[in-house]
Amino acid sequence: MTTTSSPPPSGVAQPGRIPSARVAISARTLRTDRWWVSPLVTAIVLGVFVVYTTVRLFMRNDYWVGEYHYLTPLYSPCLSNSCAPGSSHFGTPLPAFPLALPLPILILPILAGFRVSCYYYRKAGYRAFLLSPPGCAVTEPAKKYTGETRLPLILQNLHRYFFYLASVLLLINTYDAVSAFLPADGGFGVGLGSLILLINVTMLWLYSLSCHACRHIFGGRLKHFSKHPMQYWFWTQLSKLNGRHMQFAWTSLITVMLTDFYVMAVSAGWIADLRLFN
Amino acid sequence: MGNQRRFQVWRGDTHGGNLVDFDAEVNEGEVVLDVIHRLQATKAPDLAVRWNCKAGKCGSCSAEINGRPRLMCMTRMSMLPPQLPVTVTPLRTFPVIRDLVTDVAYNYQKAREVRSFMPPKGVQPGEYRMQQVDVERSQEFRKCIECFLCQNTCHVIRDHEENETNFSGPRFLMRIAELDMHPLDAADEEGVDRKRSAQDEHGLGFCNITKCCTEVCPEHIKITDNALIPMKERVADIRFDPLIRLFRRKRG
Numbered sequence: 001m002t003t004t005s006s007p008p009p010s011g012v013a014q015p016g017r018i019p020s021a022r023v024a025i026s027a028r029t030l031r032t033d034r035w036w037v038s039p040l041v042t043a044i045v046l047g048v049f050v051v052y053t054t055v056r057l058f059m060r061n062d063y064w065v066g067e068y069h070y071l072t073p074l075y076s077p078c079l080s081n082s083c084a085p086g087s088s089h090f091g092t093p094l095p096a097f098p099l100a101l102p103l104p105i106l107i108l109p110i111l112a113g114f115r116v117s118c119y120y121y122r123k124a125g126y127r128a129f130l131l132s133p134p135g136c137a138v139t140e141p142a143k144k145y146t147g148e149t150r151l152p153l154i155l156q157n158l159h160r161y162f163f164y165l166a167s168v169l170l171l172i173n174t175y176d177a178v179s180a181f182l183p184a185d186g187g188f189g190v191g192l193g194s195l196i197l198l199i200n201v202t203m204l205w206l207y208s209l210s211c212h213a214c215r216h217i218f219g220g221r222l223k224h225f226s227k228h229p230m231q232y233w234f235w236t237q238l239s240k241l242n243g244r245h246m247q248f249a250w251t252s253l254i255t256v257m258l259t260d261f262y263v264m265a266v267s268a269g270w271i272a273d274l275r276l277f278n
Numbered sequence: 279m280g281n282q283r284r285f286q287v288w289r290g291d292t293h294g295g296n297l298v299d300f301d302a303e304v305n306e307g308e309v310v311l312d313v314i315h316r317l318q319a320t321k322a323p324d325l326a327v328r329w330n331c332k333a334g335k336c337g338s339c340s341a342e343i344n345g346r347p348r349l350m351c352m353t354r355m356s357m358l359p360p361q362l363p364v365t366v367t368p369l370r371t372f373p374v375i376r377d378l379v380t381d382v383a384y385n386y387q388k389a390r391e392v393r394s395f396m397p398p399k400g401v402q403p404g405e406y407r408m409q410q411v412d413v414e415r416s417q418e419f420r421k422c423i424e425c426f427l428c429q430n431t432c433h434v435i436r437d438h439e440e441n442e443t444n445f446s447g448p449r450f451l452m453r454i455a456e457l458d459m460h461p462l463d464a465a466d467e468e469g470v471d472r473k474r475s476a477q478d479e480h481g482l483g484f485c486n487i488t489k490c491c492t493e494v495c496p497e498h499i500k501i502t503d504n505a506l507i508p509m510k511e512r513v514a515d516i517r518f519d520p521l522i523r524l525f526r527r528k529r530g
Binding site: 022025126137147225 | 371507512
């Protein structure tokens, strides 16, 4: 902690004093709380998610339960000739993929781009992975910093485009969730899987609607709310959701993983779907 | 009767300094500034500290307590871990003058660089009329007491002094947001584009929204969510979103 061996100063201005010198404290931080827990947990959870989804995307099986119309969100929409029969709600405009190519190769960049450029995940990622900074008032290790002024990080400003594209996927996920209540033998049916898909798509909606870009598009860009009462109302409601964007970001990330795992477990025959009705 | 606590207070000036140990009496309900004043009165009469209102409204007594940027007058002793010494240091981002007092002139320089409020032509002070729903976003930012804790904790300048020239810090980017959202600000008509100014002159692109400014704000202003991110989105409208520009051109 001690920075020099000189005694405490007398308070009298001394000749030769250096102008504009910051306080010289060599310690990276003097914080006594466990500031490192949050970035560590963030890195672990995001790391687990990335590893899990990567493995699942290359597995190319157990993503569709034809009997109950359960399609995992990681493979929706499935557009290739390689997709399992019945899992392609919108046809198969794409040819069969070689084994090395994940089936959701088109939706993967959208989902990843939406999450990576999300204002909440930017905070989490910069802190946990780039250590920029690892915690407030904790010195970052990098010697130089240009932030989001240059490539590649300037591309984070394209978040709204990922929002537009992810919204289309969300509509498809909603269709999948509704389909999960319409089993193959006809009629209406409810299983644990359909409820899980419903919860998952609800969390995805909340995450997308609470997005900062969404809030801006629906009214944040206005200067005079009084001239646009409908947009003001939307902006007000979205602002309420926006205050919980972090919770929705984490919850939806986990529900996607759990939903995929449940569909895989049912599809692989590890467990039978718990049917509540029909 | 109070209890004894160990304090480590940074003492020094631009030549250097160190953490000096003090044992001080602490009474129930006291804040850190009370104890610093007790040290001044009993053990270190030449200890330099800047303070004024003792009510969290003047923004003078900013310091780093146990490494966290805080107002000394709003930090209750009871919220600090009792088993550890209390460390009090000056703000690290600004040049130290002496002991706990720093030179915050950087902030006043940046304040001068923000173009002031520009009312519409012909509208005189006293004739301003606006609706509450239009002005309430800007009003949140008016709660700022200019303690400069957000400026101090922002890693863009805290860890990279070389960025001081090109980055104005969260407080003044928030000031630009306040004016850009202000229903009566007519800067556009005067040829002043506050969005471009925020990006090009005040370094909005340096901000990576890690929210430390929001975390330390004693007025609980949502600096990141309500000022910085909306400004980034407004800059994206004019700089990174050709669709918006096309749409606006068509709409006229």
